[in-house]
Every structure is written in C-alpha cells, then in structure tokens.
Amino acid sequence: MDSFGAAANSNVPTTAEKGRRLGEHPAPTNPMVSPLLTDLYQFTMAYAYWKAGKHQDRAVFDLYFRKNPFGGEYTVFGGLEECIRLIANFELKEEEISFLRSVMPTCEDGFFDYLRALDCSNVEVYAISEGSTVFPKVPLMRVEGPVAVVQLLETPFLNLVNYASLVTTNAARHRFVAGKSKALLEFGLRRAQGPDGGISASRYCYMGGFDATSNVAAGRFFSIPLRGTHSHAFVSSFMCMDEIMDKALSSHDSSSTCEDFVSVVRCWLYKLQLSDALHGAFGETNQSELAAFTSYALAMPNNFLALVDTYDVMKSGIPNFCAVALALNDLGYKATGIRLDSGDLAYLSIKSRKFFHVIEKEFAVPGFGNLLITASNDLNEETIDALNKQGHEVDAFGIGTYLVTCYSQAALGCVFKLVEINGQPRIKLSEDVSKVTIPCKKRCYRLYGREGYALLDLMTGENEEPPKKGERILCRHPFSESKRAYVVPHRVEELLKCYWPGGSGNKREELPSLKTMRDRCMQHLDQMRPDHMRRLNPTPYKVSVSGNLYDFIHSLWLNEAPIGELQ
Structure with a gap:
C-alpha cells in the first residue's frame, strides 16, 4: 500500500x-x-x-x-x-x-x-x-x-x-408579529440561496414557530408538516369546462357517486348568481378559472384550497371557488379555503369573509363562513404588522423571500x-x-x-x-x-x-x-x-x-x- x-x-x-x-x-x-x-x-x-x-x-x-x-x-x-x-x-x-x-x-x-x-x-x-x-x-x-x-x-x-x-x-419575529392564532407557512424554497439555504430555512423556520413548509424534501428529512395548493399556471392552463373528461366523484363516505360533478358546480354557480342575499355581487365569471377549480377539486376533494386572484378576486375567483366548494359540500366534503396572492390583502380578505358568511346563512352550510383565508405575495414582518393595524380576515400567511433570505x-x-x-x-x-x-x-x-x-x-x-x-x-x-x-x-x-x-x-x-x-x-x-x-x-x-x-x-x-x- x-x-x-x-x-x-x-x-x-x-x-x-x-x-x-x-x-x-x-x-x-x-x-x-x-x-x-x-x-x-x-x-x-x-x-x-x-x-x-x-x-x-x-x-x-x-x-x-x-x-x-x-x-x-x-x-x-x-x-x-x-x-x-x-x-x-x-x-x-x-x-x-x-x-x-x-x-x-x-x-x-x-x-x-x-x-x-x-x-x-x-x-x-x-x-x-x-x-x-x-x-x-x-x-x-x-x-x-x-x-x-x-x-x-x-x-x-x-x-x-x-x-x-x-x-x-x-x-x-414573524411569529410574534402574526400572533399565536395565525398559521405561518414557509414558502421560500424557490427564492432561497441554493439547495442548502432552502433546506436549512425550512428546518429553522419551523423551529422558530412556523407551522408548515412547501418544501417536500424538508418535510421528508425533518418531519415538518407540508402545505401547498396550485399556482396561477394551473388556473390559466384551462380554457373551458369541456376540457374536463372524467367528471365523476365519489361521495366522502364512498356510499354513492356523482357521475357529473361539473353539472353540480354549474348549478351552484347559477344559484349564487340569482341569490338576493349577494345583491348581484358578480356577473359572468371566468370559465377557464371555473374549469381549473373544478378539475382541482376532482383531484383533491379532501384538500380543496384555491388560488383566487388569477383574474379578479371578487368578481370571478371567489364566486367560482364557492360554487365548487358548495358542490363538494353536497358530497360530504369540506373545502379548505382560498389563497390571495395579490392586491389589497386586508380589503380582499374582509370582503371574502363576508361573502362566505352570506353563503353560510343563505344556503345553511355550517362552517362555510370560517373557511381558511391564506395570504401570500412577498409578505414580511412589516406588512403583517401593517395588516394587523388595518384589520383583516387572514388566517394563514405564506411567507417566502423576505423570510428565508433574511432580507433585512x-x-x-x-x-x-x-x-x-x-x-x-x-x-x-x-x-x-x-x-x-x-x-x-x-x-x-x-x-x-x-x-x-x-x-x-x-x-x-x-x-x-x-x-x-x-x-x-x-x-x-x-x-x-x-x-x-x-x-x-x-x-x-x-x-x-x-x-x-x-x-x-x-x-x-x-x-x-x-x-x-x-x-x-x-x-x-x-x-x-x-x-x-x-x-x-x-x-x-x-x-x-x-x-x-x-x-x-x-x-x-x-x-x-x-x-x-x-x-
């Protein structure tokens, strides 16, 4: 040797x-x-x-x-x-x-x-x-x-x-400013300083008080709860409801099957448009967005959380989401909620919450008013503090860039x-x-x-x-x-x-x-x-x-x- x-x-x-x-x-x-x-x-x-x-x-x-x-x-x-x-x-x-x-x-x-x-x-x-x-x-x-x-x-x-x-x-610090009652989700992998920066950030953000991460590898390595829904790309990838080929969905308890879930969604959207309680809050919604939400609900009926700001939050995203959520409710499922990723988050969260409460009362759907509202869009400690001072209805904050890069x-x-x-x-x-x-x-x-x-x-x-x-x-x-x-x-x-x-x-x-x-x-x-x-x-x-x-x-x-x- x-x-x-x-x-x-x-x-x-x-x-x-x-x-x-x-x-x-x-x-x-x-x-x-x-x-x-x-x-x-x-x-x-x-x-x-x-x-x-x-x-x-x-x-x-x-x-x-x-x-x-x-x-x-x-x-x-x-x-x-x-x-x-x-x-x-x-x-x-x-x-x-x-x-x-x-x-x-x-x-x-x-x-x-x-x-x-x-x-x-x-x-x-x-x-x-x-x-x-x-x-x-x-x-x-x-x-x-x-x-x-x-x-x-x-x-x-x-x-x-x-x-x-x-x-x-x-x-x-983000946990302190958000308060104990709010969920904090770490969404920083795509903006982190390389793979190790992303993995380390997920681990130590969880240790610092965050509730979950979008980082699948960190979820596996450290047993951190994972959270995630879909992106704007998923919404804009659909053109119309006719693209949905498999329309069947079994009920939550598997006792029956709805052969045309798409029709149930359309029916609920029509009911919402005619509702006096909503005072004509919206007209014709974006049908490609409705198709995306419906398709996602068919794939993930137990965890339906929709990104509602691709086109217009209050005129399209919220009513389309509610139509799909109510259709799921007919089959025994409970929708999770929405994510807001742009616009005036305080205002939109309050308006969305009011919309949900009206539907709960109008259609007798217990708990609908308490659907989860998640906010993202380059949030940081200062913006959360500002939201708190304005007043808002956000339940969970998804935070990425400013968190994992320690921007300040x-x-x-x-x-x-x-x-x-x-x-x-x-x-x-x-x-x-x-x-x-x-x-x-x-x-x-x-x-x-x-x-x-x-x-x-x-x-x-x-x-x-x-x-x-x-x-x-x-x-x-x-x-x-x-x-x-x-x-x-x-x-x-x-x-x-x-x-x-x-x-x-x-x-x-x-x-x-x-x-x-x-x-x-x-x-x-x-x-x-x-x-x-x-x-x-x-x-x-x-x-x-x-x-x-x-x-x-x-x-x-x-x-x-x-x-x-x-x-």
Missing part, C-alpha cells in the same frame, strides 16, 4: 474504531459539511501549532455574537445539532489529506500523519439548548480541546450556527474567540470595546423575576459559587463601571450544558427532536418581557458579569494592554 494508505501508520484508528470511541451519531444533514468546510488559515495555523509542538495545548474557545439582529433585543439559537453531528463524524479521508498535501506542499509528512489520526474524541462542547433565546456576549457554545483540532472547528461551527440562528430569529439583515456575525489556553485566561483587546473578549472559562445563568420573565443573563468564573434563588447578587456590565444592579432572582437557570463530553466523563445531554426545539423556542419567547419583544425601540436585555469576574476582566485588561509613552 502506498504512503497515503491507512496501513502506512499502524496507529491510525479505523473508521469503526472511531465510531466506537465517539459513539454512533448521524452524519451532518448536508454531505458538504466535512473537516474541509473551513478556511485555509485554519489548516495553516494547525500546522504551525504542530510544528511548534503546541497542537495538544488545551484551549477553550467561546462562540458568541456581539449584536442582536433585525434591530431587536433577542436572538434564537440554532445549529447546535449540526455542530454535534460534525464532531461526531470528524475524520479526514485519504482523498482529503491528498488534497491538503497539494495545497500545502511544504508541510512535513508527519503533519499529515497527525491529520490522518485526528478526531474529536478529546473535545468537549458545552452549549445553550438549541431553540433558546440568547443574547450578545453570552457564549452559545464553549468548545474545549487540543488547540489545533478546536481551531479546525471554528469556521464550520460558525457556518452552521450563523445562518441557522439568523433565520430562526427571523421566523420567531444578511448575517448574524457570530465569532469564535480563544478565552483560555492551558488554564491561562486570554483576552483580546480592541479600541472598539464591543470587540473586547470576556476571558476565561465561564458559567452562564439566566435569572428570572417574580413575574416569571427573564431579568438578565449572568456570567461568572467557572469556580465561583452559583447564584441562588432568593439571594442578593451584584450584577455588573462587563465594561461600564457605572452600570450595575443588585438582583434577587426568583428562579435561576444554568445555561451551558454538556452536549459532547470528550474525555471529561460528564453526562451528555441528548439532542431533542425538532418539534421539542420548536416548543422550547415558543416557551422562551413567552418568558421574555413584552418591552424586550416589541418591534420598535425594544428595551435592551441586560447581560452582566459577577463582581469577581468584572474585577478579573479589568485586571487582565490592564496587565495585557501596552503602556504608552509620551515624549
């Missing part, structure tokens, strides 16, 4: 041995996620660490962000499970090592032998639970291990967390910073105080007030006594001397939990289902004070450090900062 083969180094563990050591775990959802999904400088640094004999130095890195997105005061953490999947399957294959040799030709052979044996069995990951609300400066993840391998995790971890957290937060903010800006090496705290200084790191291995807590809302997040040194319920605690802004307060918490929650124990022997938290993470997200949002959640001018959420950690930060800052000299 040549020098690139596994037999070249008898100490290299086999894949099976690594699996037994690390514990079997599913691979990352996207097969592109591998140790090579990183920046070149991570490998050049790894080589420099190895060359200096420092590659096994024990390092601690914090992954966090500096500012909440979308002008808000909270973020929702996403991407943790994919990070754990990556480290559980971290292994450089021979073809990957060969590629690295080609781009790093001056590196010694021993370095590639080191890479060949590399895994994450000695890495520890402590993280806030995925789906939690999180805040600037507080570590979302603390990653400990040999400095070279942890450095190789930096870029993929940031890649997996940044977009996931951003789009989950965007979805949560391109990136979250998570960073991965060294805070300790071989037990020695490290700090990064900057003239921009927001970029100064908080050194050392830390523990993080969320303190709750008497009303059940979160008051603030508190960071302490690893060996400090944890805050206790009912005890007075001094909480300080990390960098502002005058910003401090005493807090008496009514509940204390420790945030960082062990999700990958490495060689520590700590109990590992199980990764929950996507549905559980969605429920956690909704629960955490309910535990936020309303003034932190509002869209305009939200109250900043406090992130603090203990008095001891504050003193330590500023002592280390003074020790590390160069002393100037004036002449």
Whole structure:
C-alpha cells in the first residue's frame, strides 16, 4: 500500500474504531459539511501549532455574537445539532489529506500523519439548548480541546450556527408579529440561496414557530408538516369546462357517486348568481378559472384550497371557488379555503369573509363562513404588522423571500474567540470595546423575576459559587463601571450544558427532536418581557458579569494592554 494508505501508520484508528470511541451519531444533514468546510488559515495555523509542538495545548474557545439582529433585543439559537453531528463524524479521508498535501506542499509528512489520526474524541462542547433565546456576549457554545483540532472547528461551527440562528430569529419575529392564532407557512424554497439555504430555512423556520413548509424534501428529512395548493399556471392552463373528461366523484363516505360533478358546480354557480342575499355581487365569471377549480377539486376533494386572484378576486375567483366548494359540500366534503396572492390583502380578505358568511346563512352550510383565508405575495414582518393595524380576515400567511433570505439583515456575525489556553485566561483587546473578549472559562445563568420573565443573563468564573434563588447578587456590565444592579432572582437557570463530553466523563445531554426545539423556542419567547419583544425601540436585555469576574476582566485588561509613552 502506498504512503497515503491507512496501513502506512499502524496507529491510525479505523473508521469503526472511531465510531466506537465517539459513539454512533448521524452524519451532518448536508454531505458538504466535512473537516474541509473551513478556511485555509485554519489548516495553516494547525500546522504551525504542530510544528511548534503546541497542537495538544488545551484551549477553550467561546462562540458568541456581539449584536442582536433585525434591530431587536433577542436572538434564537440554532445549529447546535449540526455542530454535534460534525464532531461526531470528524475524520479526514485519504482523498482529503491528498488534497491538503497539494495545497500545502511544504508541510512535513508527519503533519499529515497527525491529520490522518485526528478526531474529536478529546473535545468537549458545552452549549445553550438549541431553540433558546440568547443574547450578545453570552457564549452559545464553549468548545474545549487540543488547540489545533478546536481551531479546525471554528469556521464550520460558525457556518452552521450563523445562518441557522439568523433565520430562526427571523421566523420567531414573524411569529410574534402574526400572533399565536395565525398559521405561518414557509414558502421560500424557490427564492432561497441554493439547495442548502432552502433546506436549512425550512428546518429553522419551523423551529422558530412556523407551522408548515412547501418544501417536500424538508418535510421528508425533518418531519415538518407540508402545505401547498396550485399556482396561477394551473388556473390559466384551462380554457373551458369541456376540457374536463372524467367528471365523476365519489361521495366522502364512498356510499354513492356523482357521475357529473361539473353539472353540480354549474348549478351552484347559477344559484349564487340569482341569490338576493349577494345583491348581484358578480356577473359572468371566468370559465377557464371555473374549469381549473373544478378539475382541482376532482383531484383533491379532501384538500380543496384555491388560488383566487388569477383574474379578479371578487368578481370571478371567489364566486367560482364557492360554487365548487358548495358542490363538494353536497358530497360530504369540506373545502379548505382560498389563497390571495395579490392586491389589497386586508380589503380582499374582509370582503371574502363576508361573502362566505352570506353563503353560510343563505344556503345553511355550517362552517362555510370560517373557511381558511391564506395570504401570500412577498409578505414580511412589516406588512403583517401593517395588516394587523388595518384589520383583516387572514388566517394563514405564506411567507417566502423576505423570510428565508433574511432580507433585512444578511448575517448574524457570530465569532469564535480563544478565552483560555492551558488554564491561562486570554483576552483580546480592541479600541472598539464591543470587540473586547470576556476571558476565561465561564458559567452562564439566566435569572428570572417574580413575574416569571427573564431579568438578565449572568456570567461568572467557572469556580465561583452559583447564584441562588432568593439571594442578593451584584450584577455588573462587563465594561461600564457605572452600570450595575443588585438582583434577587426568583428562579435561576444554568445555561451551558454538556452536549459532547470528550474525555471529561460528564453526562451528555441528548439532542431533542425538532418539534421539542420548536416548543422550547415558543416557551422562551413567552418568558421574555413584552418591552424586550416589541418591534420598535425594544428595551435592551441586560447581560452582566459577577463582581469577581468584572474585577478579573479589568485586571487582565490592564496587565495585557501596552503602556504608552509620551515624549
């Protein structure tokens, strides 16, 4: 076997041995996620660490962000499970090592032998639970291990967390503005940034509070409920009712068959045109649209939801839909509702609802007035807020472009910073105080007030006594001397939990289902004070450090900062 083969180094563990050591775990959802999904400088640094004999130095890195997105005061953490999947399957294959040799030709052979044996069995990951609300400066993840391998995790971890957290937060903000009673449907696949952007968006929008997706692949991968009807193309593809060849439809209970469903639809349309209760609200409707609706109902009688704005919503789309829905009702089926994709959504939804209520009363069709009204058409947080202020009758919002592309903010800006090496705290200084790191291995807590809302997040040194319920605690802004307060918490929650124990022997938290993470997200949002959640001018959420950690930060800052000299 040549020098690139596994037999070249008898100490290299086999894949099976690594699996037994690390514990079997599913691979990352996207097969592109591998140790090579990183920046070149991570490998050049790894080589420099190895060359200096420092590659096994024990390092601690914090992954966090500096500012909440979308002008808000909270973020929702996403991407943790994919990070754990990556480290559980971290292994450089021979073809990957060969590629690295080609781009790093001056590196010694021993370095590639080191890479060949590399895994994450000695890495520890402590993280806030995925789906939690999180805040600037507080570590979302603390990653400990040999400095070279942890450095190789930096870029993929940031890649997996940044977009996931951003789009989950965007979805949560849409959920908040829409309210709990409205259905939210993610329709963004066709506008997403590539296949992975589409799949990730569907997953994390669901976690952030959406109810369903149009993305079939995401429905399969993540068991997300699927929703979808037809497009304008389907409506405009029909010319007349004569195109419908198979006109038969069995009743809902299969006890009988209507041989000419088309005639029943026409009969109902005629009744609607003659109805005094509708006051001649419409005349001759578009017959190609009626044919499309009828055909779709024949194909999908249990899920008839029609797109009604291809020609004219109130003069054609709504009456045509109602004629088909009433024909279905005769056979024991219940139509689902309509989708509005253009025009004045508030006005059209109100007019449509009134039309449905008139029909329910006029023709004694229970529940017809409560048919589902779905709105789409490039909706975003602002337009939903505007609809709420105008008043509307929309039951469900289908949202795509602005949601999955995070149109109002391109990136979250998570960073991965060294805070300790071989037990020695490290700090990064900057003239921009927001970029100064908080050194050392830390523990993080969320303190709750008497009303059940979160008051603030508190960071302490690893060996400090944890805050206790009912005890007075001094909480300080990390960098502002005058910003401090005493807090008496009514509940204390420790945030960082062990999700990958490495060689520590700590109990590992199980990764929950996507549905559980969605429920956690909704629960955490309910535990936020309303003034932190509002869209305009939200109250900043406090992130603090203990008095001891504050003193330590500023002592280390003074020790590390160069002393100037004036002449």
